[in-house]
Amino acid sequence: NTAIxxxxxxxxxxxxxxxxxxxxxxxxYYVLDNPEISDAEFDxxxxxxxxxxxxxxxxxxxxxxxQRVGGVPAEGFDRVAHLTPMLSLGNAFSAGELRAFxxxxxxxxxxxxxxxxxxxxxxxxxxxxxYQNGRLVRGATRGDGTYGEEVTANIxxxxxxxxxxxxxxxxxxxxxxxxxxxxxxxxxxxxNRLREMSGEPLMANPRNAAAGSxxxxxxxxxxxRALDIFxxxxxxxxxxxxATHAAMFEKLQRLGFKVNPHYQVFDNxxxxxxxxxxxxxxxxxxxxxxxxxxxxxxxxxxxxxxxxTAKDPRWAIAFKFPAEQAAT
Ligand SMILES: NC(=O)c1cc2c(N)ncc(C(N)=O)c2s1
Numbered sequence: 001n002t003a004i005x006x007x008x009x010x011x012x013x014x015x016x017x018x019x020x021x022x023x024x025x026x027x028x029y030y031v032l033d034n035p036e037i038s039d040a041e042f043d044x045x046x047x048x049x050x051x052x053x054x055x056x057x058x059x060x061x062x063x064x065x066x067q068r069v070g071g072v073p074a075e076g077f078d079r080v081a082h083l084t085p086m087l088s089l090g091n092a093f094s095a096g097e098l099r100a101f102x103x104x105x106x107x108x109x110x111x112x113x114x115x116x117x118x119x120x121x122x123x124x125x126x127x128x129x130x131y132q133n134g135r136l137v138r139g140a141t142r143g144d145g146t147y148g149e150e151v152t153a154n155i156x157x158x159x160x161x162x163x164x165x166x167x168x169x170x171x172x173x174x175x176x177x178x179x180x181x182x183x184x185x186x187x188x189x190x191x192n193r194l195r196e197m198s199g200e201p202l203m204a205n206p207r208n209a210a211a212g213s214x215x216x217x218x219x220x221x222x223x224x225r226a227l228d229i230f231x232x233x234x235x236x237x238x239x240x241x242x243a244t245h246a247a248m249f250e251k252l253q254r255l256g257f258k259v260n261p262h263y264q265v266f267d268n269x270x271x272x273x274x275x276x277x278x279x280x281x282x283x284x285x286x287x288x289x290x291x292x293x294x295x296x297x298x299x300x301x302x303x304x305x306x307x308x309t310a311k312d313p314r315w316a317i318a319f320k321f322p323a324e325q326a327a328t
Contacts (some may be wrong), residue, residue, distance in 0.1 A: 002206065004055045005318065011056040015064075018049040022065040023164060030159040030228075031258045062156070063135050063163040070157050070219030077149035077215075082128050083176045083236035084144045087308055089318040093275045098295065101317045102269035105297060108306045108314060115298040116272050117245045119263040120279070121318055122230055123289035124182030125211045129231075131175040134165040134255075141214065154214050155181075158225035162256035169254040176235030177257065184287050185212040187226040206289050208260065230260040232294070244298045265298055276319045283321075292320040 005011040022045050029035040029042065046065060053060045060066065092098050092177055105114045126142035139155030140148035149253040158181065165171050183191075195202050203209040213225040229251055234240070243246045264286045266272045276293045283290050297303050297315040306314040 006135050006181055008056055008059070011052050012059055014048060015052055017270075018045060018052070019064060019312070021045060022049060023162075024074075026065060026159060027130045027162065027166070027256055031162070031256065046058070050259055058202070065163070067163070068157055068159060068223065070221075070223035070227075072155050073218035074153065074222075075152060076217070078141050079143070079147050080143075080150045080328075081147055082140065083130065083167075086126060086142050086148075086178060086235070087127060087312055087314060088145065091292075091318050092295075093320055095277070098317070098319060099269055102272075105302075105306065105315065109302055111156050111304075113267065114302060115244075115265060115267050116269070116276050117249075117265050117296045117298045118272055119232060119294045119296070120150045120230075120260050120286075120290045121261065121292040121294050121320075122180035122182050122232075123205075124180040124270055124292045125207070125214055126180045127151075127179055127214070128235060129155065129161065129177050129179065130235075131165060131172075131177075133173055134167065134171040136161065136163050149215070151214055151220040154216060154222040156221055158197065158227045158229055160228050160258040164256075166256040168252065169251065170239070170241075171255065172237055172239040172241075174236060174238040175240065175255075176237060177252065178233035178235060179229045179231040179257075181210050181214055181227055181229045182206060182288050183213065183225065185229055185289065186287060193223065194247050228288070229258060231257040232260065243300055245296050245303075246298055259328065280321055292322075294317050294318050 003147055005014055025035065025037055050066045053064065053066055095151055102114070102241065105184060108111065116284040128140045128142065128148060129136060130138040136156065138150065139152040140150050142148050156163060183206040185206055187210050188203065203212070208306045210227060213227055215220050216222045232247060240248065240251060242251050246265050249263060253259050264275060266275065272295055295317050297306065303313070308314060
């Protein structure tokens with residue numbers, strides 16, 4: 001409980017150091033799930049930052065870790081245009097349909113063999129994030145793919161969303177990324193137990209709960225929900241400098257983004273099929289819901305060659321598990 005700095009300059013200096021330290025430990029805890037300090041030590045750093053910012057409010061910036069707890073409620077959500085439209089995905093429901101997808105891809109690449117990245121399809125809410133010079137400037141829902149709802153204040157409350165990017169690697173001046181916001185099943189159960197005790201209607205499933213939490217007008221309510229995110233795609237970018245989807249994941253992780261660890265690269269569709277089918281059972285052990293897997297051509301140049309239809313990319317497809325039989 002050392003004294004609050006006496007001057008604005010000293011306060012700005014200590015705030016800058018505190019933000020760097022808090023950002024580092026927040027990344028280790030929420031993104032890497034590998035903290036170096038105790039929760040108590042982390043909380044005391046955050047309390048010190050908030051105390052100094054309270055004494056010097058002119059030093060508060062939107063990307064300060066103190067802003068995670070949510071700002072003032074919004075009247076409504078503005079409509080914003082995504083820099084690059086967010087496409088949907090074609091679906092495959094069988095191994096045969098995946099083989100057909102592979103044949104189309106190889107045909108589109110004049111017979112060249114294709115390398116695929118296979119990722120879990122998170123059952124959450126699609127979100128678009130824009131970073132300018134390494135700072136989060138906007139978060140939006142998918143909407144109709146071209147326009148979405150501006151929910152930046154709510155996105156800032158998600159601890160695994162970096163407010164500033166790690167400077168260890170060269171930071172692209174402009175970066176638009178897509179991900180899936182989800183509610184871990186344990187958090188969903190916790191919230192429903194609270195609702196049960198207070199006689200409120202229960203939430204139907206984690207996906208609806210995540211969507212409802214992101215669409216709260218009051219960010220303080222969003223901040224009380226332990227939402228999480230996995231970043232899985234790129235929109236507009238300047239200077240990212242990667243040639244494959246897998247290299248993009250490595251770069252995004254170095255920049256501080258949370259990427260789902262279960263992605264794998266395969267050089268043939270039979271291995272892709274085996275991996276997809278192995279998750280039909282394994283998924284029950286995950287702390288979040290998935291409704292399938294997403295298969296993407298790994299080479300970004302090949303993705304560009306294959307292009308997209310008005311709706312979906314020709315270089316990606318979802319492998320869907322049979323829908324859960326509704327609990328009767
Ligand atoms: N609609 C889409 O394009 C996607 C939707 C999803 C989703 N729900 N989860 C994961 C991924 C992924 N790993 O790419 C994608 S891609």
